Amino acid sequence: MSWTRKILRVNLSEGSCTPEALNMEWAMQYLGQRGLSSKYLCEEVDPKCDALGPENKLIMSTGPLTGTMASTAGRYSVTCKSPLTGAIASSNSGGFLGAEMKFAGWDMVIFEGKSEKPVYLLIQDDKVELRDASGLWGKSAWETDDILHRTHQDPQIRIACIGRTAENGCLFAGIINDRHRAAGRSGVGTVMASKNLKAVVIRGTQGVGNLEDAKAFMDAVDAGKAILAENAVTGEGLPTYGTQVLMNVINGVGGLPARNMRDVGFEGAGNISGEAMNEPRASDGKPNLTTKAGCFSCTIACGRISTVDKTHFSVKDKPQYHGASGGLEYEAAWALGADTGIDDLDALTYVNFLCNEDGFDPITFGSTVAAAMELFEDGVITTEDTDGIELKFGSAEALVAVTELLVTGEGFAKILGLGSKRMCEKYAKPELSMTVKGQEFPAYDPRGIQGIGLNYATSNRGACHLRGYTVASEILGIPVKTEQTDSDGKPELVKAFQDATALVDSAGLCLFTTFAWGMDNIAPQIDAACEGDWSVESCLEAGERIWNMERLFNQAAGFTADDDKLPKRMLEEAIKSGPTKGQVSKLGDMLPKYYEIRGWTPQGVVTEETRRRLSL
Numbered sequence: 276m277s278w279t280r281k282i283l284r285v286n287l288s289e290g291s292c293t294p295e296a297l298n299m300e301w302a303m304q305y306l307g308q309r310g311l312s313s314k315y316l317c318e319e320v321d322p323k324c325d326a327l328g329p330e331n332k333l334i335m336s337t338g339p340l341t342g343t344m345a346s347t348a349g350r351y352s353v354t355c356k357s358p359l360t361g362a363i364a365s366s367n368s369g370g371f372l373g374a375e376m377k378f379a380g381w382d383m384v385i386f387e388g389k390s391e392k393p394v395y396l397l398i399q400d401d402k403v404e405l406r407d408a409s410g411l412w413g414k415s416a417w418e419t420d421d422i423l424h425r426t427h428q429d430p431q432i433r434i435a436c437i438g439r440t441a442e443n444g445c446l447f448a449g450i451i452n453d454r455h456r457a458a459g460r461s462g463v464g465t466v467m468a469s470k471n472l473k474a475v476v477i478r479g480t481q482g483v484g485n486l487e488d489a490k491a492f493m494d495a496v497d498a499g500k501a502i503l504a505e506n507a508v509t510g511e512g513l514p515t516y517g518t519q520v521l522m523n524v525i526n527g528v529g530g531l532p533a534r535n536m537r538d539v540g541f542e543g544a545g546n547i548s549g550e551a552m553n554e555p556r557a558s559d560g561k562p563n564l565t566t567k568a569g570c571f572s573c574t575i576a577c578g579r580i581s582t583v584d585k586t587h588f589s590v591k592d593k594p595q596y597h598g599a600s601g602g603l604e605y606e607a608a609w610a611l612g613a614d615t616g617i618d619d620l621d622a623l624t625y626v627n628f629l630c631n632e633d634g635f636d637p638i639t640f641g642s643t644v645a646a647a648m649e650l651f652e653d654g655v656i657t658t659e660d661t662d663g664i665e666l667k668f669g670s671a672e673a674l675v676a677v678t679e680l681l682v683t684g685e686g687f688a689k690i691l692g693l694g695s696k697r698m699c700e701k702y703a704k705p706e707l708s709m710t711v712k713g714q715e716f717p718a719y720d721p722r723g724i725q726g727i728g729l730n731y732a733t734s735n736r737g738a739c740h741l742r743g744y745t746v747a748s749e750i751l752g753i754p755v756k757t758e759q760t761d762s763d764g765k766p767e768l769v770k771a772f773q774d775a776t777a778l779v780d781s782a783g784l785c786l787f788t789t790f791a792w793g794m795d796n797i798a799p800q801i802d803a804a805c806e807g808d809w810s811v812e813s814c815l816e817a818g819e820r821i822w823n824m825e826r827l828f829n830q831a832a833g834f835t836a837d838d839d840k841l842p843k844r845m846l847e848e849a850i851k852s853g854p855t856k857g858q859v860s861k862l863g864d865m866l867p868k869y870y871e872i873r874g875w876t877p878q879g880v881v882t883e884e885t886r887r888r889l890s891l
């Protein structure tokens with residue numbers, strides 16, 4: 276079965292922790308993690324509620340494969356209504372916390388209400404209790420992690436917690452686990468702070484031994500691992516360079532946006548790439564990359580552990596940042612670097628440390644800084660607005676200063692902490708926010724890569740590459756090559772990627788396996804582990820069901836086809852130079868077909884027939 280069949284309901288208003296049985300009927304339809312926790316959210320939370328009010332819920336969930344020996348099976352998700360977008364949010368994270376939750380015997384923890392004072396949840400197998408966290412409030416995620424480790428004197432506990440940005444009301448704060456893994460997007464950490472919940476501490480000793488067919492499972496797992504090892508991306512590119520393997524690749528094909536997406540193509544890309552992280556620095560002769568790291572049970576190990584040059588301006592008087600910590604991945608390097616026009620690898624690495632230390636999303640943060648830089652260069656804001664910071668494209672000093680300011684929550688940080696949509700609206704320049712549904716774009720330009728633009732526009736949690744990574748096909752040729760600047764066939768491609776991704780996110784696996792695995796590699800692992808029918812067809816139908824359920828939540832929250840749109844810049848400002856020169860997004864050509872194959876009305880509404888077909 277692989278589910279523990281147990282969920283923990285924590286009512287923070289009452290201070291109660293109550294175990295209850297997992298709804299297995301729903302598990303058979305929504306599998307686990309993103310899908311199943313979203314089902315609970317849809318059933319229990321009013322989509323129109325205040326995302327930061329006690330009526331919103333925060334659900335931490337594992338998938339049925341989490342904690343097993345399947346490669347990358349260490350994921351967990353955090354699901355809630357997002358304060359950044361107002362849409363459904365589900366952010367997942369690797370590291371070791373998800374597996375520990377499973378070892379403690381829980382599929383899911385549902386937090387509801389709001390505690391009167393700061394608390395943390397301690398889970399030790401079946402023993403669960405809320406403890407006072409007053410002394411932790413105001414501490415960074417790293418300090419919180421250190422204090423809780425000292426308090427519990429158990430090196431094997433796993434901790435997820437929020438930092439100061441969440442407490443300060445930054446709308447894109449995440450939840451940090453294992454010090455540098457994050458449920459990073461859509462402000463799930465801000466929701467955790469709104470409940471006065473500082474941390475979740477877990478120690479589990481029970482293992483995961485309840486597989487439906489252990490022999491078939493291990494056969495499928497072994498076959499899957501062999502495929503990952505032999506694949507050029509998962510067996511070589513990601514282990515060697517991490518996701519940063521993409522920086523030069525995407526730049527080379529005319530897909531890398533720069534300077535708030537005013538430009539496509541970044542002349543400094545090579546300086547902040549995976550290759551650069553491996554090269555000895557001119558300053559101290561050491562490479563940025565100190566070592567590689569993998570999440571629980573991962574045979575890819577794309578994680579980076581980096582060190583900043585001790586003499587670099589950003590850290591030279593700050594010895595606490597001289598050690599190695601979580602390094603840049605591609606999306607962070609793009610948002611903090613190319614999108615701000617900065618190619619100082621040490622500065623970006625330091626800022627990335629701060630994102631982990633105080634728990635905020637580097638994609639939304641970097642993109643918001645980029646929008647602020649454009650406002651500054653256009654004269655819309657001045658140093659009077661920015662607390663004296665000369666917020667110019669290309670200035671590493673400005674990026675460092677504004678990041679340190681964000682952590683304080685003071686002055687201009689209050690505006691930056693709202694994200695680029697609210698910030699640009701405040702300054703009457705909404706067109707400068709590169710967002711969908713209020714969430715900032717990741718590192719691929721919708722004009723140079725057409726399918727990803729349609730995916731951003733229709734993503735249920737706002738602009739996101741991790742909801743349908745069509746870049747795999749459009750750039751890397753996985754599973755088949757499609758032409759990046761063509762819109763033909765992209766609605767079908769986007770739907771296929773979105774549905775498959777929803778299923779992978781619900782199983783407990785990392786999406787990066789899909790560079791090598793198709794559903795015919797994934798379904799046998801789920802099918803052998805879980806009761807029920809998890810054939811390729813059933814898995815894909817479950818993925819489609821999850822996607823439509825999320826859409827229905829958003830519809831009930833008030834979202835319409837009007838929210839499936841890209842900023843004017845993507846539709847009207849053609850790429851000025853490089854291999855994709857002259858391109859704009861062809862979203863208008865793709866959207867009607869996308870709605871049609873989804874089984875929605877021309878206005879993007881899920882039809883009764885589609886609801887019936889998917890048992891929604």
Ligand code: SF4
Pocket residue numbers: 347369370568569570571573574575576577578785786787788
């Ligand atoms: S591929 Fe990378 S992100 Fe995914 S589980 Fe492995 S180390 Fe973690």
